[in-house]
Amino acid sequence: AQVPSAGRWLAxxxxxxxxxxxxxxxxxxxxxxxLFAATQKExxxxxxxxxxxxxILGALSFMTPVxxxxxxxxxxTAKHTAEHFNAEEGSRLSDALQFPVIQAAMYxxxxxxxxITVLFSAIRRWASLDGRARYLVWFSAPGxxxxxxxxxxxxxxxxxxxxxxxxxxxxxxxxxPAKWIKPALWTGAVMTLLLHLVVPLADKTGIPAEKLGxxxxxxxxxxxxxxxxxxxxxxxxxxxxxxxxxxxxxxxAFHLPEHPRVYRWxxxxxxxxxYEIWPSAADKLGWDAFIVEPxxxxxxxxxxxxxxxxxxxxxxxxxxxQVEIPLxxxxxxxxxxxxxxxxxxxxxxxxAQIAADPKLQRRYEEKETPTPP
Numbered sequence: 349a350q351v352p353s354a355g356r357w358l359a360x361x362x363x364x365x366x367x368x369x370x371x372x373x374x375x376x377x378x379x380x381x382x383l384f385a386a387t388q389k390e391x392x393x394x395x396x397x398x399x400x401x402x403x404i405l406g407a408l409s410f411m412t413p414v415x416x417x418x419x420x421x422x423x424x425t426a427k428h429t430a431e432h433f434n435a436e437e438g439s440r441l442s443d444a445l446q447f448p449v450i451q452a453a454m455y456x457x458x459x460x461x462x463x464i465t466v467l468f469s470a471i472r473r474w475a476s477l478d479g480r481a482r483y484l485v486w487f488s489a490p491g492x493x494x495x496x497x498x499x500x501x502x503x504x505x506x507x508x509x510x511x512x513x514x515x516x517x518x519x520x521x522x523x524x525p526a527k528w529i530k531p532a533l534w535t536g537a538v539m540t541l542l543l544h545l546v547v548p549l550a551d552k553t554g555i556p557a558e559k560l561g562x563x564x565x566x567x568x569x570x571x572x573x574x575x576x577x578x579x580x581x582x583x584x585x586x587x588x589x590x591x592x593x594x595x596x597x598x599x600x601a602f603h604l605p606e607h608p609r610v611y612r613w614x615x616x617x618x619x620x621x622x623y624e625i626w627p628s629a630a631d632k633l634g635w636d637a638f639i640v641e642p643x644x645x646x647x648x649x650x651x652x653x654x655x656x657x658x659x660x661x662x663x664x665x666x667x668x669x670q671v672e673i674p675l676x677x678x679x680x681x682x683x684x685x686x687x688x689x690x691x692x693x694x695x696x697x698x699x700a701q702i703a704a705d706p707k708l709q710r711r712y713e714e715k716e717t718p719t720p721p
Contacts, residue, residue: 357399364403365410372429373511375411376491378404384486390479424618433502447499450506455513456539458532459520463513466520467492481519488516565673565681570603572671576685577604577638585635587611589688589695591655592642594621600640613658617699630694637662637688642681643670654686656712661695662688 352360367374381404385394394400418425452460470477470485477485491512498504521529580586588610590597601610612623619625629635639658643650650670659665668685675681695701702709 352399354399357403361403361406364407368407369410369414371511372425375408376511378407380487380490383490384483387486388479388482421619427618433498443503444499447504447506451509453539454506456532456536458535459517459539462524462528462532463516463520466523467516470519470523481523484515484519484522488512488514488519492516565675566599566603568673569671569681569683570600570605572673573600573640573683573685574605576668576671577608580636580638580687582636585632586638586687587629587632587635588640589613589629589637589658590640590642591658592644594623596640596642597621597623613655613695615655615657615698617697628694629691633691633694635691637691638668639665639686639688641684641686643684650682650684652684654684657698657701657708658695659686659688660701660708661691661693663690663692665689 364374364377367377381400382395385391385400414425454460455463467485467489470481471489474482474485489512492509495504495509495512498508524532577586577588588600588604588608590600590610590612594612597610597612601607604610611629612621614620614624629637639654641654653659654665654667665686665688668687671683671685673681696704
């Protein structure tokens with residue numbers, strides 16, 4: 349059997365190493381490499397080659413900065429990853445049945461059906477497959493099967509199995525009958541076009557589309573909020589501070605006029621997003637803050653005052669009004685806007701502020717508890 353050259357091992361090492369820095373799922377690649385070599389007699393000799401192990405060790409060494417950072421931050425990445433396997437809420441039967449339908453819609457019905465059919469056919473004809481086809485099956489079928497089992501016990505995001513479809517589509521292109529390929533490609537192209545039209549059509553027609561809710565209306569939101577932002581008294585010394593989920597901060601960073609720098613308040617003491625890793629606004633003492641609070645979750649009440657652990661860090665806070673963006677089918681996205689004047693302290697997380705001053709918990713409860721009529 350052909351032995352890869354040192355240059356090929358090095359190239360593979362770099363690809364996997366850069367891959368694991370981009371996406372954690374790439375860590376599955378070395379494991380599948382080992383399983384493929386260990387189970388295929390004609391390729392088992394690779395396990396005796398120093399290049400194989402040096403490639404894997406070299407690729408994993410790219411994770412050194414990530415591991416060192418996690419050691420200093422209580423292994424927050426590991427905890428976040430572990431949450432993906434939390435089955436406390438379980439999986440409803442409707443979710444489990446809906447998952448393959450969504451997968452088919454994402455990859456187009458014929459293309460997805462072609463891939464799944466070819467995978468089943470390849471597994472059934474395993475003994476007659478050559479090494480290349482077996483390699484592609486190893487890098488697709490086990491992962492897809494694992495995700496399918498996960499769907500039966502917990503919620504699974506639709507994009508999680510995407511990494512396993514890469515090898516599956518290559519396999520389908522090589523093993524599927526030629527007469528199937530062209531219809532699948534055309535169907536995929538049409539489905540892709542239609543999916544790109546779903547968002548504007550849903551907005552125009554008012555068709556209810558719950559899963560599109562987070563995607564719609566952000567251009568309008570950015571323009572409407574930008575009108576208020578343009579009126580702040582000290583524009584050169586005003587930073588944008590967004591509460592709530594990181595999605596709101598990300599969308600506004602893109603859709604606000606001129607794409608300004610956006611900061612996010614995290615109520616938790618551990619990082620929840622890239623905004624807690626990027627530089628904060630802690631160096632902007634004395635500045636004003638244009639504060640955007642999406643009215644979702646516990647902040648749905650439009651009359652709810654600004655979060656206590658944010659407002660206490662400014663000399664004064666004044667409401668600037670509310671923005672409402674219709675999303676169709678009676679759905680509305682709402683924001684409360686505030687101007688925090690003269691930042692006295694950078695608003696740390698709720699727990700950090702209470703740890704620094706335990707009396708704040710009682711003051712918070714007194715201020716947030718409604719007065720009996």
